[in-house]
Amino acid sequence: xxxxxxxxxxxxxxxxxxxPGLGMQRDLEVCKLVDTTTCIGCKAxxxxxxxxxxxxxxxTTFDNTYQTMPETRWxxxxxxxxxxxxxxxxxxxxxxxxxxxxxxxxxxxxxxCPAEGAIVKYANGIVDFNQENCIGCEFCVSGCPFNIxxxxxxxxxxxxCTLCSDRVGEGLEPACIKACPTGCLKFGSKxxxxxIAEERSKQLRENFGWKNAGVYDPQSVGGTHVIYVLHDATxxxxxxxxxxxxxxxxxxxxxxxxFKPVLGTFALFGFVGVLLHYVTAGPRVEQPxxxxxxxxxxxx
Amino acid sequence: xxxxxxxxxxxxxxxxxxxxxxxxxxxxxxxxRHPVYTxxxxxxxxxxxxxxxxxxxxxxxxxxxxxxxxxxxxxQLSRIMHPYFGVAFVFFFALQVVNxxxxxxxxxxxxxxxxxxxxxxxxxxxxxxxxxxxFNAGQKLQFWEIVVGSIVFVxxxxxxxxxxxxxxxxxxxxxxxxxxxxxxIMLGGIFIHIYLSTIGEPGTFQAMIRxxxxxxxxxxxxxAWYKQVTGRDPEQACEEARRGH
Numbered sequence: 001x002x003x004x005x006x007x008x009x010x011x012x013x014x015x016x017x018x019x020p021g022l023g024m025q026r027d028l029e030v031c032k033l034v035d036t037t038t039c040i041g042c043k044a045x046x047x048x049x050x051x052x053x054x055x056x057x058x059x060t061t062f063d064n065t066y067q068t069m070p071e072t073r074w075x076x077x078x079x080x081x082x083x084x085x086x087x088x089x090x091x092x093x094x095x096x097x098x099x100x101x102x103x104x105x106x107x108x109x110x111x112x113c114p115a116e117g118a119i120v121k122y123a124n125g126i127v128d129f130n131q132e133n134c135i136g137c138e139f140c141v142s143g144c145p146f147n148i149x150x151x152x153x154x155x156x157x158x159x160x161c162t163l164c165s166d167r168v169g170e171g172l173e174p175a176c177i178k179a180c181p182t183g184c185l186k187f188g189s190k191x192x193x194x195x196i197a198e199e200r201s202k203q204l205r206e207n208f209g210w211k212n213a214g215v216y217d218p219q220s221v222g223g224t225h226v227i228y229v230l231h232d233a234t235x236x237x238x239x240x241x242x243x244x245x246x247x248x249x250x251x252x253x254x255x256x257x258x259f260k261p262v263l264g265t266f267a268l269f270g271f272v273g274v275l276l277h278y279v280t281a282g283p284r285v286e287q288p289x290x291x292x293x294x295x296x297x298x299x300x
Numbered sequence: 301x302x303x304x305x306x307x308x309x310x311x312x313x314x315x316x317x318x319x320x321x322x323x324x325x326x327x328x329x330x331x332x333r334h335p336v337y338t339x340x341x342x343x344x345x346x347x348x349x350x351x352x353x354x355x356x357x358x359x360x361x362x363x364x365x366x367x368x369x370x371x372x373x374x375x376q377l378s379r380i381m382h383p384y385f386g387v388a389f390v391f392f393f394a395l396q397v398v399n400x401x402x403x404x405x406x407x408x409x410x411x412x413x414x415x416x417x418x419x420x421x422x423x424x425x426x427x428x429x430x431x432x433x434x435f436n437a438g439q440k441l442q443f444w445e446i447v448v449g450s451i452v453f454v455x456x457x458x459x460x461x462x463x464x465x466x467x468x469x470x471x472x473x474x475x476x477x478x479x480x481x482x483x484x485i486m487l488g489g490i491f492i493h494i495y496l497s498t499i500g501e502p503g504t505f506q507a508m509i510r511x512x513x514x515x516x517x518x519x520x521x522x523x524a525w526y527k528q529v530t531g532r533d534p535e536q537a538c539e540e541a542r543r544g545h
Contacts, residue, residue, distance in 0.1 A: 013362075014362030014363055014366065015363060016363035016364065016366075114358070114359045114360075114362045115362065115375050116362055116363070116366050116375075133375070134376075135359075135375035135376050135378065135379040136376060136379055136380075137359065137379050137460075137463075138463035138464055138465065138472075139464075139472070139476070141463060141464035141465055141469070141472075142463075142464035142469045142470075142472035142473050142476075143469075143473075144469075147469075151463065151465060156376065156380070249469065249470065249473035250473075251473040251474065251476055251477045252473065255477055255480075260360065260361055260480065261361065261364075263480065263481070263484045264360070264361060264364075264484065266484065266488065267484045267485075267487040267488040267491075269488065270487070270488035270489065270490070270491035270492055271491040273491070273492070274491050274492055274495035274496075274500065277421070277495070277500070278495070278499060278500065281421065281422050281423045282423060283499055283500050283501060283502055284420075284423060284426070284500065284501050284520075284521075285501075285502055285503075285520075286502070286503055286514065286516040286517050286520045286521075287426055287427050287516065287519070287520045287538050287542075288516075288538055288541055288542035
């Protein structure tokens, strides 16, 4: 974890009181911008990610595409997803999208997490896993609409992209950004990245004929701290399964924060109920009851 | 048919073996309530129920119950142990189901008992209805609730154990809710169970400890069972005892 000044925790999984750093200092929301229209699929970002995070290598799986492997792994957090998309006019589009944690403003993983401090969202928007607190239940996998957290069976913990919180905390850009040779990856404040993304989308629409070009920043999860410029924002699914309307299951939202405590209280009513029964109706005793001594009790 | 009789043979054999290994002393004025095998199963179920319950608390509401997890060696170990506790709970309860199936079957007398439940609970009727057998309707209701709850636990528990990577996101999200509901119903029920078996109906607890209950207890709370084992009329027996005082 980075020092106090660099990263302020805004949301902490399973935590009962307000987070200690909430609103205590000005903090810019950071954002990674991925322009899929200028990505050349060189995979320098994949290598930079593995390098910076010192992750152990493992065998890749070839599945007849240009992808390094079919899905991200616990030791491979950043994957360029390739897709050959056929347009209605018969032309082929070669789509490349950098797949990694989206760092949602409303993180489904954090909502699902039952371990205190295993998932933290910093005030700057980074969602980070603290593996020392992780209990390995994999609820975050179920809570994430982007299929990002990866379970390592050896350590029984989950891992994912940290948006290089260790670098960002020191005022550096994430490793993938530093490695990108085309400038399709940019890093800065959310406002700046959103502005650049919108300008680029406008340029694509007006000058390049991509009528549906737009920015992917899904509001169903409160916006994300990784945003995409897409040639066709109306169909993000074609970019390696980017969900059009990512949703956090209701069992991690309304159920967890409303019904769980309410239901638990109802269970407690069982305790209160029997206590009330004992002091009002009283216990049921074997019959016949032993005769009462005269004057020892008064029946009302 | 053959399976059920095989289970019955297994159950009978287990009863014999445990009876030979243990002992149930029934003093004068007492009746045998629960043999050794039943008692051992009951406490095995109870042990693993509470282990599963307490190891699950921290996962159920971490911000309120996180102080339960250190009992099991921390969050990681709680998560690893919880499913095993659950499997043991369901295993021993399944043996108890085989052991208790005949007396737990619902009868017309149970429906009549449920119709009078408010009078029985309020203490207006000091003795249970004369047709109340070895188990009353309330006990049977809780028993079948645990049967249904355990089935829900097993199905949803396997899904949660293997996780979203095996069964998919939505299966886990739904299972987790059903697992919670089942647990909360059983938690509410356990308060009632403990109360009625201790201070709520004095004389009951020894049925699961020594295995014997007083005749007065039997004719008060399970008159039909009393009549069945002693051949005496429960109300008459009670009246005689009253005059004897």
